[in-house]
Amino acid sequence: MIHLMVALWLTAIGVVAVAPAANWLTPFGVGAVAPAVGSAIYVVVGALLAAMDSFGVISALSASTIVAAVVSAVILRAPSIRIDARRLAAGTLIATSLAASVSVLALNIHATRLTNDSFGYLRAASSLEQTGGLEALDNLQLVKQQLTVSLIQATGWVDGTGYSPVLSPLFGATTLAAIGWLAIRVMKRDRVPTRWQVALLAAAGALLLTTNRFVYNLTYVNGHLFLAMLLLIAVGLSWLAVTEGEHRFLYIAGIAFAAVAITRAESLMVIALFMIPIISTQQLTLRDRLVVTLPTAIVSATWFGLVLRPHLPGSGVGFTPLFGNVAIAVLLAVFASIAGVPRLRRVVRMAPWLTLGGAFLLLAYHIQSDPQLLLTSMNSMAVNAAYWGFWGFFWYIIPPLLIATIVIGNVDEDRLWNLGIAGFFLTLPLTGYLRGSAFRVGSGDSANRMLMHVVPLLILYLLLAAGRASINGNRQDDAPAATDAVAESAD
Amino acid sequence: MRSSARLLALITGGFILGSVANLFWETRVVPDVAHGERIAVLRDDGRLVTLTGSTRSTPKERFLAATALLEIARGGTLRVPSEDSVDRYTVTRLARMTVEVADYRSELTETEALHLLGFVRFDGRGQLGDSTSSAVEFYIISSSNEPGPLSMSLLFHNGAAFIVDDDLMGELRR
Numbered sequence: 308m309i310h311l312m313v314a315l316w317l318t319a320i321g322v323v324a325v326a327p328a329a330n331w332l333t334p335f336g337v338g339a340v341a342p343a344v345g346s347a348i349y350v351v352v353g354a355l356l357a358a359m360d361s362f363g364v365i366s367a368l369s370a371s372t373i374v375a376a377v378v379s380a381v382i383l384r385a386p387s388i389r390i391d392a393r394r395l396a397a398g399t400l401i402a403t404s405l406a407a408s409v410s411v412l413a414l415n416i417h418a419t420r421l422t423n424d425s426f427g428y429l430r431a432a433s434s435l436e437q438t439g440g441l442e443a444l445d446n447l448q449l450v451k452q453q454l455t456v457s458l459i460q461a462t463g464w465v466d467g468t469g470y471s472p473v474l475s476p477l478f479g480a481t482t483l484a485a486i487g488w489l490a491i492r493v494m495k496r497d498r499v500p501t502r503w504q505v506a507l508l509a510a511a512g513a514l515l516l517t518t519n520r521f522v523y524n525l526t527y528v529n530g531h532l533f534l535a536m537l538l539l540i541a542v543g544l545s546w547l548a549v550t551e552g553e554h555r556f557l558y559i560a561g562i563a564f565a566a567v568a569i570t571r572a573e574s575l576m577v578i579a580l581f582m583i584p585i586i587s588t589q590q591l592t593l594r595d596r597l598v599v600t601l602p603t604a605i606v607s608a609t610w611f612g613l614v615l616r617p618h619l620p621g622s623g624v625g626f627t628p629l630f631g632n633v634a635i636a637v638l639l640a641v642f643a644s645i646a647g648v649p650r651l652r653r654v655v656r657m658a659p660w661l662t663l664g665g666a667f668l669l670l671a672y673h674i675q676s677d678p679q680l681l682l683t684s685m686n687s688m689a690v691n692a693a694y695w696g697f698w699g700f701f702w703y704i705i706p707p708l709l710i711a712t713i714v715i716g717n718v719d720e721d722r723l724w725n726l727g728i729a730g731f732f733l734t735l736p737l738t739g740y741l742r743g744s745a746f747r748v749g750s751g752d753s754a755n756r757m758l759m760h761v762v763p764l765l766i767l768y769l770l771l772a773a774g775r776a777s778i779n780g781n782r783q784d785d786a787p788a789a790t791d792a793v794a795e796s797a798d
Numbered sequence: 799m800r801s802s803a804r805l806l807a808l809i810t811g812g813f814i815l816g817s818v819a820n821l822f823w824e825t826r827v828v829p830d831v832a833h834g835e836r837i838a839v840l841r842d843d844g845r846l847v848t849l850t851g852s853t854r855s856t857p858k859e860r861f862l863a864a865t866a867l868l869e870i871a872r873g874g875t876l877r878v879p880s881e882d883s884v885d886r887y888t889v890t891r892l893a894r895m896t897v898e899v900a901d902y903r904s905e906l907t908e909t910e911a912l913h914l915l916g917f918v919r920f921d922g923r924g925q926l927g928d929s930t931s932s933a934v935e936f937y938i939i940s941s942s943n944e945p946g947p948l949s950m951s952l953l954f955h956n957g958a959a960f961i962v963d964d965d966l967m968g969e970l971r972r
Contacts, residue, residue, distance in 0.1 A: 503806075510813035517820035704816035708809050715801045773809040779802035 309466040310473045311410040314342070316368050317474075318406040321345030322399050324375035327382040328556040329395040336492070337398025339484040342406055342477055343540050344559060346459065346533070347566035348375050351606055353458040354569055358614040360440030364465050367458070382558060405484060406477055413476040424452070424751075425528035429470055431457035436464040446618045450629070455570040456530040470528055479525035482536040482763050483512065489543045489767055494774040496551075503777040511766050514704070519697040520750075524759055531759040534570045537563040538581065539763040545585045545599065546723045554595040560585075565602035568636070569610045573738050575635040577760065578603060580666070580730035584659040584723050586643050589652070596643035607636035659726045666734050673740035683745035684736050690748050691755040698758070708769055716772035717779060724768045731761050 321341030329337050352374055353367040382388060413419075431444050435457055441449065463470040487508060494504045515521045524532040541563035548557050564582060568574050582603070586596050612633040646655045654661075674681050692702035712718075713725050735754055739746050746754040 507810060507813075510810055510817065513817035514813045514820070517817045519820070699820035700816045701820070703819075704812045708812045711805055711808055715805050717802070769809050769813075773806050776802040776806040776809070779800075 313462045314406045314410045314473050317345040318342045318402050320371050320375045326379050330391045334397035335488050338401025339488040341402035342481045347562050350455045350458050350566050354454050409477045409480045410473040413473045419472045428456040432461040435461050476525050478532045478536050486767050490770040499774045518701045530570050535760050535763050537567045542581050550719045557598045561599045561602040565606040568603045568607045575632040581727035583662050584726045586646050587655045587658045593647045600639045600643040604636045604640035670737045680745045684739040687746040687748045688754050696755040697750050712772040717775045718771045
């Protein structure tokens with residue numbers, strides 16, 4: 308019962324935080340993002356409380372509620388923003404129904420799975436619950452694994468269970484709901500025929516739910532699905548805000564990015580790849596850009612630069628992300644501050660490509676120093692994606708679709724999707740160098756698990772491309788032959 | 799066929815093809831959680847019929863398996879905890895270096911606890927190994943649901959450890 312209450316509380320925090328955007332999100336949208344946003348606020352607040360030696364699950368949930376209310380109040384100070392009570396009530400009903408039904412289901416199925424990593428997270432959660440602070444944690448473990456998953460799992464200590472059987476399934480359900488909501492919203496906007504909406508969503512849902520790795524992520528204690536869910540919401544809502552011209556609600560993406568930043572050691576690198584194309588979008592104002600970047604910059608600089616610094620292990624550590632992460636956080640904030648300067652417009656427009664180029668150069672530098680590590684890593688990643696990683700046929704199907712979509716697709720502002728996705732796959736081998744060892748063959752391999760981080764984004768991107776293709780195809784079919792050439796060129 | 803129609807057909811067809819192929823792939827080649835690999839579990843009626851502990855098992859199963867491993871490895875006997883006590887002995891209590899099974903209490907070193915928390919490896923002679931790099935599949939096979947001492951044997955086969963209830967073993971041999 309207590310697990311259900313925690314899930315509902317996190318969802319309620321999310322509802323409070325997104326309330327100013329309820330009119331824009333629509334009730335289904337509130338339902339689809341509230342559990343994720345609530346959890347994002349909880350982990351950020353929880354991490355800071357742990358840093359102050361004051362963490363307790365109830366106190367963290369209470370403080371998160373206050374933070375969400377303050378965020379809401381600040382947004383509502385804008386004169387043009389009003390809450391439509393009926394829409395918010397409907398959204399709240401959907402969000403709580405989602406959280407409650409998933410929780411009840413999870414509590415009755417007993418499907419929680421643990422891996423070796425999971426035990427590390429649970430041990431840290433146990434220590435957090437006992438001491439309230441970071442002192443009792445293993446330093447190396449803390450720097451490598453971060454605190455987010457342990458903070459989430461610490462909610463299981465409210466009744467002494469020690470882990471949460473409901474939150475991983477809830478994150479999975481929220482991910483599916485967010486994909487569905489974003490896809491339907493955009494398809495409706497594009498006037499995609501209903502039959503195509505249904506067919507595409509059913510096919511995408513079937514692919515995800517028959518992919519063993521996705522189902523596995525619904526049940527096991529780790530942070531991959533949590534990160535994937537927040538990345539989906541951050542990028543998806545940013546893209547939606549840009550393409551719909553509704554920039555006031557970019558703050559939700561800002562919250563999601565901030566939680567991603569402290570979820571994994573390499574998170575800032577992934578965030579930069581997706582955030583720079585967003586910041587470099589010319590339609591955004593200085594305030595819009597800062598709303599997206601500042602939460603991440605402040606949280607990251609505080610967490611990696613101040614909180615974790617005393618926990619930095621001495622010698623013998625292959626991957627110490629603290630300095631690099633603080634540097635990325637600061638650079639993102641600086642870039643957001645100057646991206647609107649007219650004289651820099653050309654450079655800003657090229658920034659995503661320069662970021663990709665920089666990542667490629669970094670990878671090339673490491674390759675020349677140890678080419679065998681890359682070969683071993685690439686071989687392991689390929690073998691895992693093709694066979695041992697429990698991905699089924701997923702990676703046989705998705706890459707060709709992705710390449711086709713990038714080449715002939717017609718998604719608005721598609722660089723907000725494809726540059727980040729391309730950068731993710733480019734930098735994945737780089738993480739092998741940063742940790743100092745090659746990836747290995749096996750379903751538990753880090754790179755194999757990290758592939759999950761972009762899966763929801765990939766599916767949504769392909770759905771958006773397919774939806775757009777369906778209307779372009781119809782228009783072309785209906786158009787007179789003489790206009791075909793024009794329509795083709797518009798493709 | 800125009801490029802848009804081609805892309806639409808490609809994505810829709812790809813999703814459907816991938817879904818169908820996944821079904822055959824998973825069931826034929828890599829059975830895992832999506833299809834329920836657990837050989838046996840704590841039944842809903844509370845009877846501890848058969849347990850399977852593996853790297854993909856539930857916390858309850860792993861806790862019991864780990865506890866049993868330690869006991870058997872130490873040459874002791876295993877007390878099967880009651881259904882209620884299983885709920886109380888969650889895996890994170892192991893992380894606090896304390897194991898309580900029924901009326902048995904043992905203080906563990908951190909190394910021992912780590913081994914039990916999924917890093918267990920055997921050297922082939924029934925000893926707990928010292929590596930944290932590989933996990934062993936371990937299986938508890940028991941027909942008993944009665945709290946109290948239970949005599950079990952530790953067997954090794956193909957790198958996996960099987961802890962078999964002696965009564966059940968006797969039945970199987972008959």
